[in-house]
Amino acid sequence: MTGLPIALTCGDPAGIGPEITAKARAALPDLPFFWIGDPAHLPRGTAIREIGSPSEASRVPSSHLPVLPLPFAAPATPGRPAAENAQGVIDSIARAVALVQAGEAAALCTNPIHKKVLRDGAGFAHPGHTEFLAALAGVERVVMMLTCDMLKVVPVTIHIALSEVPAALTPDLLRDTLRLTHDAMRCDFALPTPRLAVSGLNPHAGEGGAMGHEDATIIAPVLEDLRAEGMRISGPHAADTMFHAGARAHYDVAVAMYHDQALIPIKTLDFAGGVNVTLGLPFIRTSPDHGTAFDIAGTGRADPSSLIAALRLARTMARART
Incomplete structure (x- = not known):
């Protein structure tokens, strides 16, 4: 796997994906x-060099971006998403997954998409x-991890209203999330x-x-069960004391109960360099931790730091799996 290239999808071509891709290539000539x-x-x-297969990427000069061409239906205008290009965005993801699953690429890294554009333009269901990748991979449950040099954190519930979190937080969901996280830390992070460390x-x-x-009746019993299985797991902890430097020194990954409880700490510590990782897939997937940023697309202001970090992490994770 370590000798194979990483497949990078285009994302929405009207967003900042094309710009940060070019900048990432310049910053990572040897990756x-x-x-x-x-x-x-x-x-x-x-500067690009079109390739016919991933195996040709390593022969492209570092001054050029290897491109596996995929024709789209329409031109791209920065900041103005086109519904006609929605199917092309979907096809780019599907093509990348197929290449990773076929063993032609070491990992998948995805540029940002815009879900409404895909729904309106191609009936994206x-x-x-993440859910699309899980469907392509044939898995039912995946876990989102956000990571930077200072923190790895997993939210158990993700994109739901805060009022819905207590009902969604079931013992089965928590147990599955913790097991997937534990397995990924062993397999992908060596x-x-x-x-x-688990929050309340x-x-x-x-x-x-x-x-x-909920902390006593739902979370604590699950943690007791998993400790009995041999997992090194602590909590439930008060979330407001889990993320300072001294606390972070005592765990490898934090598991929080809902979206903002997990994402506020990591975006405070490293807003530009955070990486989104999907755990539970049969292949490695990383992504920059930001959206399409249509408002600044084409202005030259897009920061490639998160994509650069995502590509580097994909390479590190691929090495850990070998």
Whole structure:
């Protein structure tokens, strides 16, 4: 796997994906990856070399971006998404997954998509990028991890209203999330005995029932069961004391109960360099931790830091799996 290139999807061509791809290639001349999309959608002046298969990517000069061409239906105008291009975006993802599953690419890295554009233009039936990848891979449950140099964090519930979290937080969901996280830390991050720290749901982890019962009745029993299986797992902890530097020194990954509980700490620590990782897939998938940014597309202001970090992490994870 370590000798294979990384497959990078184009994302929405009207967003910042094309721009940050060109910048990432310039920043990572020695990291082998190739871009799947319409060459005409890349920023003007981008030095490219079209390839017929991933195996050719390693022979492309570092000054050029290897491109596996995929024709789209329409030109791309920065900041103005075109419904006609929705199917091309979907096809880029499907093509990349097929190449990774066939053993022609070491990992998958995805540029940002815009779900409404895909729904309107191509009837995209999935709630998001991750669910589409899970469907392509034939798996039922995956886990989202956000990571940077200072923190790895997993939210158990993700894109739902805060009022819906207590009902969604079931023992089965929590147990599956923790097991998938534990397995990924061993397989993809080369940690034989990873340390997991789990937050409570309520303030002060419920404070003995004074601020809610879920911490004692749902979270704590699951953690006890998994400790009995041999997992190194602590909690439930008060979430407001889990993310300072001293606390982070005592775990390898934090597991939080809902979206903002997990994402606020990591975006505070490293807003530009965070990476989204999907755990539970049969292949490696990373992504920059931001959206299409239509408002700045084509202005030259897009920061490639998160994509650069995502490509580097994909390479590191591929090496860990060998």
